[in-house]
Amino acid sequence: MAASPVPPPRGDRTLAGTPVLVLGGSGYLGRHICSAFGAAGAEVVRVSRGAADGVDDDGCRSVRLDLTAAGPDELARLCADAGARVLVNASGAVWGGGERQMAEANSELVGRLAGAVARIPGRPRLVHLGSAYEYGPARPGTAIAEDWPPAPTTVYGRTKLSGSQAVLRAAAELGVAGTVLRVSVACGPGAPASSLAGAVAAHLAAGRDELRLAPLRDHRDLVDVRDVADAVVAAALAPVAAVTGAVVNIGSGQAVPVRRLVDLMIALSGRPVRVVEDPVLRRTRSDAAWQRLDIGRARRLLGWAPRRTLRESLRDLLAAVGAPRPAAAGAATAIGPRNSHGKDSR
Template sequence: MTGRTGGSVVVLGGSGFLGRHVCAAFAAAGADVVPVSRTARPAPAGCHPVRLDLLAADTGALARLCAGADVVVNAAGAVWGGTEQDMAEANTHLVDRLTRALATLPARPRLVQLGSAYEYGPAEPGAVTGEDHPPAPNTPYGRSKLAGTRTVLRATAERDLDAVVLRVAVACGPGAPAASLPGIVAAHLAEGRGTLRLAPLLAHRDLVDVRDVADAVVAAARAPADRVAGTVVNIGSGRAVPVRALVDLMIALGGRPLRIVEERTAPGTRSDAPWQRLDVSRARRVLDWAPRRSLEESLADFLSAAGVSPARSRPTGQPQPPGHQAGA
């Protein structure tokens, strides 16, 4: 194995949805992995968890934590359930302290910052969003993540950090949060509820398996610095999937009846952006990475982990959710 993946890897937010899979991918690659989080959760073999409240940790504590590491992955952050202040603290201020801490180290690790496709803001239906698209987020979450990305890019220019930002689409797969749309659908399937009321399912989303995201992080850690340092790289499927098709596929895979009622009075989604589809050609070029897992595989594995035994073979007549491959 080349690059920086064979040594010590510190994963901030190592107990979260993305962080757990990132830790597992690095451990499988032979790294000595240190997952860092406030909670003590079981970690994959080869991992040595550290408990630390990252929001309370100052620059000195973060520097001591990362000293000697070959790679630092920032998978920590507040998502849609938090307040605007929570998001600013976790997605922006923590990143500022982290980059300052890494700049003090005599041997600086590579930083892989996990950003979000929601940094781009709304896109026109049919559009394919590349990394050069001017970001204009319209949610507190997107704005806080964009501020974190800009902090990392500024640190590479002003403090000579070796850092790359992966701008991740909507991740799905085993362990997806219970509050996510797949989590809500899976809970209703597992409990045998007959009806699920949702806000109108009109959006299209770029959906990528969380294990493919973890593979992209490993690829970003091993890539030559002259190809990735100071860059933003989209990580997604390159397809726009109708959210309604996502729900229908989950029900078909679960093999249990569930009636979906779309109504405007039901709880809304975390973003009203109607369309999301990323251009992932840069990831193919600079990381030699491409998504490998199909949406059906991702959802089937998620349902199995959530206690719903899915049918591995697609039911007769069940269509593949529509979408278009991004240009390579």
């Protein structure tokens, strides 16, 4: 999951004092992105429906706004009032949302936002967080590069792709300095309970002895959420000409069996948890049994590579939810489908 650090090819040498506007700044990715920009010296304004107007404990200023209800004029005023030089779109609806909600948040909002940025004098750089699920299914063993023809089959993947395409059109046709980061599966501290890692962490923190899950057969490209935040900062610092209109994969570059993810979390907790893979709990969220991103472009354009290991990411996730830290690691007892070689299948 981790790789050797790569010196960043930075065009803007510093973010010190730079106004940065983060849409969806109270969400899972957004909180870490705000922290990363704050650590880089930027003046951060987070915007979300659940934010309370004012200055937060972390020094970021918060603005309350329902982004899906905001029109182009309101979005343009928001950027202009903040004096934003960098605009990050980390907003969006995730798997639990309905089709209409996902279309509004993942596609329609992004189109209005890209159009609004084009009208702002001294346009800010726009960094949009897309998703690896925009690519759709891939054959096992494939490393998905940015030139992979997108063919998502889920509503989430299709609406995220539509939003990313709006940013790319604005870059090509309206002169917006827009970049799309296609992010794989983020994990680490603060992972929501709607995610596999977040659900397992909550279970372990609650101290229950049995963990019942859908069959764990898939492989996922897992990247620490803090590494994702670092990638966003790197995109804001990269030479504008190099990243305008670019799609850049952000992931670990590895395909991890999700069964291994679950087993590692249980081992880190030190609790003898019984894992039941229940076929009745069928997988409904994803169209991809295999996910592994080629992250070579991120190294070349952003000077970015993931730094944190999967073990570190999961350890910090468990610590964040208050799961007990063991003196010695325990083991999981598996019940459910395994592949013919006796190994975990994704």
